Amino acid sequence: MYKSSHYPAYDVWEQHQEWDEHTRKIVGKRRMAQVEHRFFQQEEARLLYTLAGVLTNEIGDHVLTYITQHIDNSTDSPIGESQRKVGVPEKKTLYRMGLQGLDELAQQKHQQRFVEIKRPQQEDLLRLVEQGQAPMTPAWQQVPQKDFFKKLLHDVVAAYYSHPAVWSEIGYGGPAYPRGYVRVEKGLVDPWEAKRDGTS
Amino acid sequence: MEHHDFVTHNSDHYEGYRSRALDQRKYKDGADVCIVGAGAAGGVLAYELAKAGLDVVVIEAGPFWNPQTDFASDEISMHSLAWQATRLVDGKNPLKMGHNNSGRGVGGGSVHWTGVCLRFHEDDFMIKTVDGVGEDWPIRYEDLAPYYDKIERDIAVSGPKHYPWGAFNGPYPYPVREPISANSQLFREACEKLGIKTEVAPLAILSAPFDGRPPCINRGFCNEGCLPNAKYSGLIHHIPKAIQAGAEILSDCMVTQILTDGNKVTSVVFNHDGQNYEQKARVFILAGFVVEIPRLLLNSATPQFPNGLANSSGWVGKAIMPHSSHDVYGLLQEEVRLYKGTPVLALTQDFYQSDQSRGFARGYTLHAHGSRPMHMATALATQRADGTMLWGRQLRETMLDYNNYARITLVGEVLPNPDNDVTLAQEKDEYGLPLAKVSFSYGENDLKLIDHAVQSMKDIITAMGGTPEHVIQDTAHLMGGCRMGSDPTTSVVDGYGRTHDIPNLYITGASIFVTSSGSNPTNTVMALAARTADHIVDSLKQNNL
Ligand SMILES: Cc1cc2nc3c(=O)[nH]c(=O)nc-3n(C[C@H](O)[C@H](O)[C@H](O)COP(=O)(O)OP(=O)(O)OC[C@H]3O[C@@H](n4cnc5c(N)ncnc54)[C@H](O)[C@@H]3O)c2cc1C
Ligand code: SF4
Numbered sequence: 001m002y003k004s005s006h007y008p009a010y011d012v013w014e015q016h017q018e019w020d021e022h023t024r025k026i027v028g029k030r031r032m033a034q035v036e037h038r039f040f041q042q043e044e045a046r047l048l049y050t051l052a053g054v055l056t057n058e059i060g061d062h063v064l065t066y067i068t069q070h071i072d073n074s075t076d077s078p079i080g081e082s083q084r085k086v087g088v089p090e091k092k093t094l095y096r097m098g099l100q101g102l103d104e105l106a107q108q109k110h111q112q113r114f115v116e117i118k119r120p121q122q123e124d125l126l127r128l129v130e131q132g133q134a135p136m137t138p139a140w141q142q143v144p145q146k147d148f149f150k151k152l153l154h155d156v157v158a159a160y161y162s163h164p165a166v167w168s169e170i171g172y173g174g175p176a177y178p179r180g181y182v183r184v185e186k187g188l189v190d191p192w193e194a195k196r197d198g199t200s
Numbered sequence: 201m202e203h204h205d206f207v208t209h210n211s212d213h214y215e216g217y218r219s220r221a222l223d224q225r226k227y228k229d230g231a232d233v234c235i236v237g238a239g240a241a242g243g244v245l246a247y248e249l250a251k252a253g254l255d256v257v258v259i260e261a262g263p264f265w266n267p268q269t270d271f272a273s274d275e276i277s278m279h280s281l282a283w284q285a286t287r288l289v290d291g292k293n294p295l296k297m298g299h300n301n302s303g304r305g306v307g308g309g310s311v312h313w314t315g316v317c318l319r320f321h322e323d324d325f326m327i328k329t330v331d332g333v334g335e336d337w338p339i340r341y342e343d344l345a346p347y348y349d350k351i352e353r354d355i356a357v358s359g360p361k362h363y364p365w366g367a368f369n370g371p372y373p374y375p376v377r378e379p380i381s382a383n384s385q386l387f388r389e390a391c392e393k394l395g396i397k398t399e400v401a402p403l404a405i406l407s408a409p410f411d412g413r414p415p416c417i418n419r420g421f422c423n424e425g426c427l428p429n430a431k432y433s434g435l436i437h438h439i440p441k442a443i444q445a446g447a448e449i450l451s452d453c454m455v456t457q458i459l460t461d462g463n464k465v466t467s468v469v470f471n472h473d474g475q476n477y478e479q480k481a482r483v484f485i486l487a488g489f490v491v492e493i494p495r496l497l498l499n500s501a502t503p504q505f506p507n508g509l510a511n512s513s514g515w516v517g518k519a520i521m522p523h524s525s526h527d528v529y530g531l532l533q534e535e536v537r538l539y540k541g542t543p544v545l546a547l548t549q550d551f552y553q554s555d556q557s558r559g560f561a562r563g564y565t566l567h568a569h570g571s572r573p574m575h576m577a578t579a580l581a582t583q584r585a586d587g588t589m590l591w592g593r594q595l596r597e598t599m600l601d602y603n604n605y606a607r608i609t610l611v612g613e614v615l616p617n618p619d620n621d622v623t624l625a626q627e628k629d630e631y632g633l634p635l636a637k638v639s640f641s642y643g644e645n646d647l648k649l650i651d652h653a654v655q656s657m658k659d660i661i662t663a664m665g666g667t668p669e670h671v672i673q674d675t676a677h678l679m680g681g682c683r684m685g686s687d688p689t690t691s692v693v694d695g696y697g698r699t700h701d702i703p704n705l706y707i708t709g710a711s712i713f714v715t716s717s718g719s720n721p722t723n724t725v726m727a728l729a730a731r732t733a734d735h736i737v738d739s740l741k742q743n744n745l
Contacts, residue, residue: 003597020427023272057596070276078630080286082298086637090286123592130589150582153591157581161573161599162276170602172573173539175273177427180417184541186382187534194603196535 007171010194013164018192019175027175030163033066039076039092040068043113044099048072050115051102054122055153056160063163070159071095088147098148101129101139108135168194222477226448231257233736234468234481236455236496239308240722241709241729242487243434243442244351248733250445254740257448257479258439259470261488262305264451265435271425275574278424281305281312287491288625292641293675295522299423301678302489306451307435309489309722312423315431316544316567316720317357317404319348319727321366321552324717331554331561333645334615337714338686338695341367347727352402355432356410357723359402365549375407376400377416381541383606386532387568388546390663398548401567404432404722405542411437418541420570453477456631458484458500458509458705465509465705471631483736485697485706487729490520490678493711494622495636497682510682510699510707515692517622519683521716522640522675524612524650526585527569529576529670530661535603543570544609551656552718560648562613564718566657569609573602585654585671598669606666608657611676613718614646622681640675677721679713696735697728708732 013031016024037045045068052067053059074091081091088094105125106114114122128134132146160166167174171194173181183190233249235242238260250256262283265271272278283302289295303309323330325337345367351357352373359372377400380388384400391398405422406415416430429436439449450470457469459478467480486493494517498508508516544567552563577599580590590598620641624634642650658668685691688700693712699705708729710721717724 002593003600005600006603019273020268022269023274026272026274026277055591055595057593080284082282082284082300083287083289083294083296083638085294086288086290126591150589153589154578154582157577157591157595158276158574161577162274167573170573170599172602173537175421176419177273177417177421180419180428181540182418184381184418185379186385188382189535189537193537 005169005171006196007168007194010168010171012167012172012174015174015192018179020177023175023177027164030066031062033062033069035065035069037069037072039072044096045072047099047102047115050122051152052156052160054119054126055156058160060165063160063165066163067156067159071155074155085147087144089143091151094143094148094151097139097143098152101134101137101143101145101148104137104139105129105134108137222450222472225450227255227257227479230480231255232481232740233257233483233485234259234479235485235487236468237261237308237487237489237492237709238306238434238439238449238451239303239487239489239709240310240434240725242308242485243310243438244726244729245485245487245708245733246442246447247438247445248730249736250442250447252737254737255446256442257450257481258442259453259455259468259479260306260449260451261454262451264306264449265311265425267425267427267429267436271427273419273421273424273427275424275572278312281425285629286635288627288635288637289640290637291620291639295638295640295675297638301522301676302491306439306449307433310433311425311435313722314422314543315403315405316547317352317359317402317723318565318719319366319368320717320719320724323554324715324719327562327715333561334715335685338684343695344724344727344731347730348723350730351723351726355404355437356406357402357404358407360399363399363402364397365552372402374410377403377405377407377542377545380545381418381570382536383538383570384541384546384568386536386606386664387608387660390660391548393663394659396548396550396660398546401544401547403542403544406430416542420539420541420543420572422543454631455488455496456499456633458496460502460504460509460702463702465702483704483706483740485708487708489709490681490711491622491636491638493707494681495624495633498624499633505701510692510701510705512701513689513692515618515683515690517681518618519616520620520622520638520640520678520680521614521616521713523677523716523718524614524642524646524653525610525674525676526650526654526657527579527607527609527672527674528654528657528661528668529580529672530606530664530666531601531669532604532606532664532666536606537603538571538576538605538607541570544568551653558652560645560652562615562645562649562718564610564612564649564653565720566653566660567609567611569607571607573599576602576605579672579674580670583672583674585673606661606664608660610650610653610657611718611720612646612649612653614716615643616680616683616715617643677710679710679716679721682707682711683714684712685714697732706732706736
């Protein structure tokens with residue numbers, strides 16, 4: 001059976017009037033992400049959107065659009081990548097060739113594009129790439145499979161758990177400036193935090 | 201209402217306060233002291249030296265933050281506080297850089313640090329003598345003790361009345377934090393069942409008002425920059441005070457080269473908005489942290505110093521050390537809510553002393569450690585110690601129990617090894633300078649220590665009534681790379697941070713550490729800097745520089 005949220009009635013965004021203006025602006029933008037990719041081509045963005053859905057087990061369009069948009073921004077950005085392993089190509093190449101590699105894999109196994117195959121098959125293919133066991137095709141000669149998978153997974157998950165809808169699902173109290181958290185000890189919650197019994 | 205917050209109020213470096221034209225700068229024709237890097241160590245030196253009446257200029261690569269408008273209660277966007285420029289990483293255990301260990305901007309790493317403010321123990325300065333491993337420092341605990349006292353007083357460290365480990369047993373200048381978070385309570389109760397001593401962590405976070413700043417409001421976002429200014433950072437404490445004492449801070453200015461004449465440094469070259477400038481001074485202090493200082497020294501090679509400046513020993517860039525910093529996440533019946541409260545509010549140093557019977561040298565500290573969703577989810581996805589990755593339904597369902605997880609984090613001593621180093625790569629950055637390549641592999645002793653600590657953390661989780669579910673491999677902090685020593689053939693600087701090769705060039709900060717200890721490093725970083733400040737003031741008085 002699928003597990004579901006312990007806090008179905010909780011919506012952290014309802015608290016946004018209590019947040020400082022800068023935080024409110026940053027988080028609010030995520031709720032209204034628009035598709036306007038600069039780095040990825042249309043087809044690449046569609047593939048990325050699909051991958052975000054598989055990796056987070058999410059179907060919500062606005063959340064997946066936000067993840068796609070976030071990764072497009074950070075891939076396009078001239079800001080560095082903090083660290084890159086020796087032997088791994090820079091992020092632009094890693095993404096571009098990695099996405100191509102997934103399509104090559106789907107073509108080889110199913111004679112279709114990755115976005116066209118069924119979810120369980122998509123998961124199987126991703127598992128191959130995760131293990132570095134996808135058959136060699138031109139793209140994988142340029143980018144190591146495992147490194148691509150790890151970077152993709154990291155970036156998708158980082159963006160996903162930055163979305164207020166997902167904060168609500170897991171019962172995360174979120175931003176707390178200027179009011180702070182008052183009841184921090186065991187068993188205590190501030191009146192506005194998520195409650196298991198659904199009151200909020 | 202107009203905001204006159206603490207920082208802008210004390211700074212002459214905001215728009216409207218500072219001339220944008222760098223040729224109008226205060227010490228254009230030369231300063232007494234030029235400090236490269238406005239981080240934890242740079243801030244202390246800037247203030248102490250300016251207070252002593254010296255003309256001080258600080259050159260900082262990153263921005264001059266205004267917490268009120270630049271910080272947010274948000275994980276992903278506040279990675280802007282990190283040094284995000286690419287470093288190549290290599291070795292068996294390539295390091296996670298950026299937000300994990302490197303700050304950029306006025307305040308450096310102290311802007312997004314966790315504020316745990318510990319002293320090293322006496323043994324930490326002499327591990328070769330005591331345990332036959334690593335290297336001894338050229339100084340001893342007693343040399344730093346007065347400076348630890350000073351720093352803790354100056355920044356109003358809060359902590360327990362009695363601290364049971366090491367040479368300093370309290371009391372701390374400011375009252376202990378109260379209340380503590382659920383995660384810290386659970387940690388303390390579980391340890392007590394197991395006979396492990398714990399204490400509330402000494403923190404550079406206010407427990408009561410101090411110097412115009414309010415106490416902590418437990419919002420939990422220390423690693424995203426403190427909005428209320430309750431947590432110490434150089435940005436809100438030492439740097440504004442240094443400015444008031446006459447120092448000038450040149451932010452958004454990246455030092456790219458050190459120029460020498462004979463065996464003296466004459467100036468540094470820095471880049472602002474694509475334009476190069478030169479800053480002259482009598483004394484230069486490099487405070488740019490573990491990676492950038494070696495990179496700068498190596499990139500400043502001349503025919504006279506072909507292997508890089510201050511590198512006759514060949515030790516520039518060598519023996520860098522992180523702390524091993526595995527986490528154990530444990531699933532509990534009850535809610536813990538790791539997001540609430542200052543992240544670290546309890547710790548134990550019962551495992552700190554070397555103990556031969558454990559089969560490895562040296563020891564570690566354990567922290568009860570909060571966590572926010574992005575940090576936790578990316579760790580479960582990509583950093584599990586068993587190498588498996590969580591994604592899809594498995595990750596989503598695991599994270600549904602976010603509020604029922606407790607977390608403990610290791611700060612473990614990593615022994616120095618010259619093969620763990622910072623070198624120059626082929627690839628160039630936007631200034632045309634070779635990127636840093638950072639190599640790191642754990643040694644056998646380090647790995648045994650980690651195994652032991654992971655077991656201790658699992659035991660504590662179990663004693664909470666929880667199940668240890670996820671072991672995360674991670675590192676924290678960086679130290680070394682320009683270590684101090686009395687022998688100029690095996691070290692870069694002397695016990696005061698003065699380079700052996702160039703009399704008017706100093707290095708300060710975490711990079712001059714000889715060993716890592718099992719304690720968070722920054723109290724020691726700041727104490728060393730304060731000691732160097734005294735030494736420079738004395739030397740300048742005696743005309744020794
Ligand atoms: C997430 C996190 C949590 C931490 N938590 C703790 C903790 O709880 N307790 C603890 O003790 N320590 C903690 N630390 C460690 C602490 O931040 C560092 O030990 C400390 O900041 C090091 O001080 P430093 O002065 O050597 O370098 P930094 O503070 O890093 O300062 C270096 C400065 O130099 C600047 N710079 C570098 N190169 C140049 C250049 N070429 N030109 C101009 N400027 C340059 C950088 O931009 C930076 O501002 C934490 C660190 C991080 C990242
Ligand atoms: S927990 Fe306290 S010290 Fe940390 S960021 Fe929040 S208010 Fe500042």
